[in-house]
Amino acid sequence: MAFDRVVLSTHVKHTDINITDWRYIDVKDIPVLKGAKSIKVDDCLHLSYYPYLPYGGSYPYLLRGTLFLSFSIPKLLKGDNIASIWAFNFQVLWEILCMRLSNILPKIYELSHIRFWSISKIEINFDLIDSAENIKRYYEVIGKMNVPRYNKLDEYEEDGTVYNVSGKDIGASNAIERIYLKKKERLDRKYIQRPSAYCWRRDLVNIDLGDAMLRFEMELHRPKIKYDLIHSKGLPRYNPYTCISVPDDRKKPTHILEQMFEESKKQRFMKRKDPSILFEKYNPDNNVAYIPYDSPLMPSGIGTFQDVCNYEIGIYYVKSFISKYHFDKIITTRKKLFSFINNSTEFSMTEKNRLKMVIDHLNDREKANCILSDKSINKYKHKILAMGYHYIYSDEELKPITIERILDSLPDEQKRAIEVNIDSDFFKDLQYKI
Known part of the structure; x- marks a missing residue:
């Protein structure tokens, strides 16, 4: 996926930052947040x-x-967030930030490199570019879907955005998925004056007159990011533990560490309700403890800027998004889908009738009468998907969405950036700046 807005954090000495002219933030009497200020x-x-x-x-x-x-x-890099940045040079980005912020943070050059700042939130996305008619059909298909373990917010759908959130609402969610009509969003916010504005900006986006763009966007907060980096299949394996000499770093005597280690075993039995005293291993001979990255005993952990913003992780999230919405399947018409079911030899007549009942139910929830349980509906949904077809139909057949199709639509400039920065590291970024 391409990388858009990020929120990064690092620790700074009070003497290295002057926030006198900054605006106070309303923190609602939360003691640890008192004195917070911000500046735009x-x-x-x-x-x-x-x-x-x-x-x-x-x-x-x-x-x-x-x-x-x-x-x-x-x-920062292109001047417009319609651009898809799948890979970039961290050093170039850091130098731009230092230049833009030098008046506000005179000692920004003395801070740790931007690569090693922790990510608190990130927005990642990919774009589907097709004719305006087909983009409208894809959007209508998405509007009929309910994603497992996500809540759909219907109130934004008529404005050109479908929201699926992991919590009860946007504010209570660590993962937010937005699918929206990108060109419409740019027009509504008056970033552009006419629909054809981007047709001559091949450095930003490959879009022709009469085409539209559907953006698939994920907003991930730190708890979700850390969980994915440690547990998700298909991502690079990050060791969830680190080895540190705790007595030297924290000035805690050995017997305290041993006591905390014993407490941690109880906490594991209690489903780890208090991670602050969680040790996995402790070697009293050399006073070394193996502490999970999630433990507050750690000054930092996985989920740095360079951990998350790399091409391999972007590909992983594209695959998971396509799989979750079943866009690797053929979206066809109701007539063709029913014809395929009727001509199939692997289903009984009862199963064929139930398959068609489920399809009508999923495509028109208010009018279709379905007597099956949710469990049976899910079973027949998977049968339809196993045939290679989506259970939501359209008035015209739509091609599956593939990674190759998405990458092929990128501007040539971004394709070159991916080739150069696909295996970015600290020293390579200094050598290759594009």
Whole structure:
């Protein structure tokens, strides 16, 4: 997937940052957030500073607070977030940020490199470009779907956006999925004055007159990011534990570590309700503990900027998105779908009737009468998908969405950027700047 807006954080000494002219943030009497201030640099960059917020755990650094930096990667690099940035040079991005923020943060060059800042939130996306008629059909198909373990927010659908959220609403969700008509969004927000505005910007997007763009976007918050990096199949394996010499770093005597280790075993039995005292292993001979990245004993953990913003992870999320919405299947018409079922030899007449009943039910929930249970409906949904067809139909047949199709639609400039930055690292970024 392409990378859009990110919110990063790092710890900064109080003496290295001047927030006198910044605006206070309403933190609703939360003690750890008191004194928080923010400043909006421009439409792309936003800074906030929490002087008493512990960074990475329950042991705050003395005389340090947490600095949050929010910015849009495509806006910084290309000036417009319609661009799809699948891979980029971290050093170029860091130099742009240092230049833009040098007046506000004079000591920004002394901070850790942007690669190693922690990600608090990230927006990633991919675009489907097709004729305006077909894009409208894809959008209507999505509007009829209900994604498992996600809640659909119907109130935004008429405005050109389908929301699926992991919680009860947007504010309570660690994962938010948006599918929306990108060109319509740019027109509604008056970023462009006419639909043909991007037809001559081949450096940003490959779109022709009469085409439309459907953007599939995911907003991931830190708990979801960390969970995916540690547990999700298909992602690079990140070791969820690290080895540190805790007595030296935390000034805790050995007997305290042993006591905490014993407590951690009880917590594992209690489904780890308190991760702050969680040890997996402890070697009393050399005072070394193996501590999960999730433990607040860790000053930082996985989920840094460079952990998440790489091409391999982008491909993983595209695959998961396509699979979740079954866009690797053929979306056909009701007539063709029913004809395929009627001509099939692997289903009995009863199963054929139930398959057609489920299809009508899923395509028109208000009018179709379905006597089957939710469990039976899911069973027949999977039977339809196993045939290679989507259970939602359209008035015209639509091609499956594939990674190859998405990547092929990227501008040549971005394809070259992927070739150069696909295996980006600290030293390679210094050598190759594009």
